[in-house]
Amino acid sequence: MxxxxxxxxxxxxxxxxxxxxxxxxxxxxxxxxxxxxxxxxxxxxxxxxxxxxxxxxxxxxxxxxxERVRDKTKEGAKLLKETTDRRIEERIGDIEFNKGELMVQRKEIYNELEALGMYKTRLQDCLASLQSNALTICRKCLMLRDGRLGIDLAVDNVEDALQTEITTILGGQSLLKRALEQLNEQMRRLRSVRYLLDRDLQYKQAAIDSDKGSLILKPTDLCLSVYEGYANLDPADISAEEYNAYSAKNIQQAAREVSSARPIRIFIDTLLKQVINDLWTAYNKCNHEFNERIKETHIEKARLEEMHHQTAEKVFDMQNNILELKKALADKEAYIGLAHTRLGRRSQRVGAELVKDPPGQALYYECESLRHSVEELQQMLQEATSSLRYLLQTQIQLEEDINIKMNTLKIDEVDCMTLRATMDYHSY
Structure with missing residues (x-):
C-alpha cells in the first residue's frame, strides 16, 4: 500500500x-x-x-x-448571560480549532507510523529471508561442494563466486540492520510526540467538556451555588500567549518529526532496491560460474569416457595380441623340436659321413633363427603383458576419474543448482 x-x-x-x-x-x-x-x-x-x-x-x-445562536441573541433581556455564553463559545471554538490542528498533526503522525511500520516489516522480512534462505543456501552449497572427490576438490571460480555472494549478503544485512535501527529510533520519537499530542488533546477535550457544561447551565437550575470564600474565584495563572505557545510547540515538534521520517522511507526504498540489485548481480554471476563449471565438467567427462572406450578397445586388442604371441611361441616350439631332432639324427652319422654339408648348415641356421624368433616373441610377450597391465591400470584410473566427474556433476548440477533455484530476491 x-x-x-x-x-x-x-x-x-x-x-x-x-x-x-x-x-x-x-x-x-x-x-x-x-x-x-x-x-x-x-x-x-x-x-x-x-x-x-x-x-x-x-x-x-x-x-x-x-440558528441556535440567532435564537439565543433574540433574548435581549439576557444580554449579560448571552455575552458570557458567547465568550465561552468562542473559547470552545478556539480550543476546538487548536484541537483540530493537533488532530491533523496526530493523523499525520499516525499515518507516518503506519507507513514506517510497513517499512519496518519490509526490512525485517528482507533480513529474515537473507538469513534463513539466501545465506543458508550459499553456505550449504559450499558444504556440499566440499564433498567433491580427488582432483575436482579444487578452489575454482564457483567457490570464489559463492564467497563473493556470501560477502554481498552479509554486507546487505549490515546495511539493512543499521537502517532498521534508524527506523526504530524515528518511530520511538514519533510515538513520544504522539503521546504529547494525545495528552494535549485530552486536556483540551476536558476543557471543552467543562465549558460546554457551563454553557448549558440555566439560572433556574437547582445545582447552582454561590461562592462565599476569600480565595480568588479564578485560579488561572497561565496567559493566553503561554497557552498558544504550548500547543504551537507540540504542533511544530510533530510536524518536524513527520518531516524527518519521510526521508527515512525514501532512503529505505533506495537501500532495498540497491541491496536487491547487488544480490541479484552476485546471484547471476554465481549461477553463471556454476553453469560454466558444469559445462566444463560435462566436456571433461565426455572426453574421459571416450578415452575409456578407446582404452577398453586397446585392452581387448592387447589381450588378443598376447594370445597370438603365445600361439606363435607354441608353434615355434614344434619347429624347434623338429630342427633339433633332425640335427640329433644327423649327429649320429659315422665315419666320413659326419661332414658339414649344406643340410647340416641349414639345420644349424634354422635352429639359431628359431631361437632368435622365440627370444623376440618372448620379449614382445613381456612388453605386451606390461602394456596390458598399464592399460588396465589406466582403464581403472579413467573409471575413477569418470566417477569423480559424475559425483561433481551431481553436487553442482543437481544438489547446488536445485537449492539455488529456491533463492528469491524479490522487492520487499
Missing part, C-alpha cells in the same frame, strides 16, 4: 468535530505520485464522495448551530 493510500484511508475515517464553517477540520492529503493504480483511482473517487458527504453534514451542523 502506498503513502497516498494510507493518507486517503485515514482522511476518510477521521471524525469532524466543528461548530462553525470557519472552524472546520483541515483535511491533509499527502502529495500524489506520478502514476496511480486503478485501485487508487477507485479509492480516490470513494474518498471524494465521502468527503462531500462529510462536508454536507458539517454544513448541516453549522446551519443548526447558526
Amino acid at each position: 502506498t503513502d497516498s493510500q494510507f493518507g486517503l484511508r485515514h482522511v476518510i475515517g477521521a471524525p469532524v468535530a466543528t461548530t462553525r464553517l470557519s472552524e472546520q477540520a483541515i483535511v491533509c492529503v499527502p502529495p500524489r505520485s506520478a502514476k496511480f493504480t486503478l485501485a487508487e483511482w477507485k479509492l480516490n473517487n470513494d474518498t471524494r464522495s465521502r468527503n462531500a458527504e462529510d462536508q454536507a453534514q458539517l454544513a448541516d451542523r453549522v446551519l443548526k448551530e447558526s
Whole structure:
C-alpha cells in the first residue's frame, strides 16, 4: 500500500468535530505520485464522495448551530448571560480549532507510523529471508561442494563466486540492520510526540467538556451555588500567549518529526532496491560460474569416457595380441623340436659321413633363427603383458576419474543448482 493510500484511508475515517464553517477540520492529503493504480483511482473517487458527504453534514451542523445562536441573541433581556455564553463559545471554538490542528498533526503522525511500520516489516522480512534462505543456501552449497572427490576438490571460480555472494549478503544485512535501527529510533520519537499530542488533546477535550457544561447551565437550575470564600474565584495563572505557545510547540515538534521520517522511507526504498540489485548481480554471476563449471565438467567427462572406450578397445586388442604371441611361441616350439631332432639324427652319422654339408648348415641356421624368433616373441610377450597391465591400470584410473566427474556433476548440477533455484530476491 502506498503513502497516498494510507493518507486517503485515514482522511476518510477521521471524525469532524466543528461548530462553525470557519472552524472546520483541515483535511491533509499527502502529495500524489506520478502514476496511480486503478485501485487508487477507485479509492480516490470513494474518498471524494465521502468527503462531500462529510462536508454536507458539517454544513448541516453549522446551519443548526447558526440558528441556535440567532435564537439565543433574540433574548435581549439576557444580554449579560448571552455575552458570557458567547465568550465561552468562542473559547470552545478556539480550543476546538487548536484541537483540530493537533488532530491533523496526530493523523499525520499516525499515518507516518503506519507507513514506517510497513517499512519496518519490509526490512525485517528482507533480513529474515537473507538469513534463513539466501545465506543458508550459499553456505550449504559450499558444504556440499566440499564433498567433491580427488582432483575436482579444487578452489575454482564457483567457490570464489559463492564467497563473493556470501560477502554481498552479509554486507546487505549490515546495511539493512543499521537502517532498521534508524527506523526504530524515528518511530520511538514519533510515538513520544504522539503521546504529547494525545495528552494535549485530552486536556483540551476536558476543557471543552467543562465549558460546554457551563454553557448549558440555566439560572433556574437547582445545582447552582454561590461562592462565599476569600480565595480568588479564578485560579488561572497561565496567559493566553503561554497557552498558544504550548500547543504551537507540540504542533511544530510533530510536524518536524513527520518531516524527518519521510526521508527515512525514501532512503529505505533506495537501500532495498540497491541491496536487491547487488544480490541479484552476485546471484547471476554465481549461477553463471556454476553453469560454466558444469559445462566444463560435462566436456571433461565426455572426453574421459571416450578415452575409456578407446582404452577398453586397446585392452581387448592387447589381450588378443598376447594370445597370438603365445600361439606363435607354441608353434615355434614344434619347429624347434623338429630342427633339433633332425640335427640329433644327423649327429649320429659315422665315419666320413659326419661332414658339414649344406643340410647340416641349414639345420644349424634354422635352429639359431628359431631361437632368435622365440627370444623376440618372448620379449614382445613381456612388453605386451606390461602394456596390458598399464592399460588396465589406466582403464581403472579413467573409471575413477569418470566417477569423480559424475559425483561433481551431481553436487553442482543437481544438489547446488536445485537449492539455488529456491533463492528469491524479490522487492520487499
